Amino acid sequence: MLQTTIHNTVRCKGIGLHSGKQVEIVLRPAGVDTGILFSLHTGSGSSFITPNPDLVVASGLATTLGNGQDSVSTVEHLLAAVRGMGIDNIHIEVRGNELPIMDGSAGPFVYLLRQAGVQELSKAREVMAITKSINFEQDGKYIRAYPHDGFAVDYTIDFEHPQIGKQTLSLEITPEIFTDELAKARTFGFLKEVEYLHANGLALGGSLDNAVVLDDYGILNDGGLRFADEFVRHKILDFVGDMAVIGKPLQGRFEVYASGHALNNSFLRYLYANAEDYLEERSLAPLAGKVAEKGFSPVAPEAAPASV
Structure with missing residues (x-):
């Protein structure tokens, strides 16, 4: 399986969730082994x-994400679209x-990447x-990970x-599954939380146009839900x-209960810090059925998970 990038440069503008101001992104092709690279245009x-x-x-x-000098927020939906569509x-x-x-989902980014x-x-x-x-458990929430040839949640x-x-919801994430089953699922929040955030100068760009908002009893959006289980679908997207x-x-199979951005990152930090115990870098063969020599070994059978 070969690395990929996008073919053409594309761009879009929209409202930032935090500032409520218009922001712009430009997506450009990148060479092998670049990975995902953000460049932040600042005044300096x-x-x-x-x-x-x-x-x-x-x-x-x-x-x-931040580098000690500058930061960029609300990266998860675009990153989900990039990874979900198999872009390296x-x-x-x-x-x-x-x-x-x-619109609070990854759908517009999938459209942009397809363009x-x-x-x-x-x-x-x-x-x-x-x-x-x-x-990996914290406060009754957990992420359990197992060896798996693919990405299943x-x-x-x-x-x-x-x-x-x-x-x-259980899904084996492929580009087709991501675009059809997850990409259009929107973020959601509760009216009381939204009112509190706005009153404190936070989430100024949040509205019914870019989130599913619920009061104590129902959904406030006129169009209702895009999926009957849109809430769990968006959590998988995140x-x-x-x-x-x-x-x-x-690569792995993940069982997740009640996680969010904070626990997701704590889990990744633990993996990152203990990579020699839990992770292996592998190079996938460009031809089906073969494996490049670098760093490949068969997936170990599943065992009882080690607790963290």
């Missing part, structure tokens, strides 16, 4: 960020300190593969709200985007 020039878990500087309303290398220029929220087109490059894809089972959410409740922060495609 350009600043660069190549994501890794330790560069996540905030995970409250969204995932924010891309240069993301950002004019503003956040990405546009668009750009995807092309193969000349080198085999490199992935980070889970090699040993792990159970079994996700459960449980909200005490009549329109949400307990929802579970998980795909947050796992992309590790830099290379991640």
Whole structure:
């Protein structure tokens, strides 16, 4: 399997979730082994960020990356689209300190990437593969990971709200599954939280145009839901985007309960810090049925997960 990038440069503008101001992104092709590269256009020039878990500087309303000088927020939906569509290398220029929220889903970014087109490059894809089972728990929430040849997610959410409740969905994430089953699922929030955030100068760009908003009893959006279980679908979308922060495609099977951006990043930081115990870098063969020599070994059988 060969590395990929986009074929053409594309751009879009939209409202930032935090500032409520218009921001712009430009997506450009990138060469082999570039990975995902952000360039932030500031008043003093350009600043660069190549994501890794330790560069996540905030995970409250969204995932924010920073390099000690500059930061860029709300990266998870675009990262989900990039990784979900199987794109290895891309240069993301950002004019503003956040990405546009668009409609609160990854759908507009999938459309943008389709307009750009995807092309193969000349080198085999490199992935980070889970090699040993792990159970990462905090405050009753958990992420359990197992070796798996692919990227599979079994996700459960449980909200005490009549329109949400307990929802579970299991998917093997492929470009087709991502675009058809996850990309259009929107972020969601509760009216009381939105009112509090706005009153405190936060989430100024948040509205019914870019989120599913619920009061104590129902959904306030005129059009209702895009999926009956849109809430858990969006949580999987966020998980795909947050796992992309590790830099290379991640292989494994993940059982997730009630996680969010903060726990997703804590899990990745643990993996990153203990990579020699749980991760292996593998190079996938460009031809089906064969494997490049670099760093490949068979996936170990699943075992009882080690707790963290």
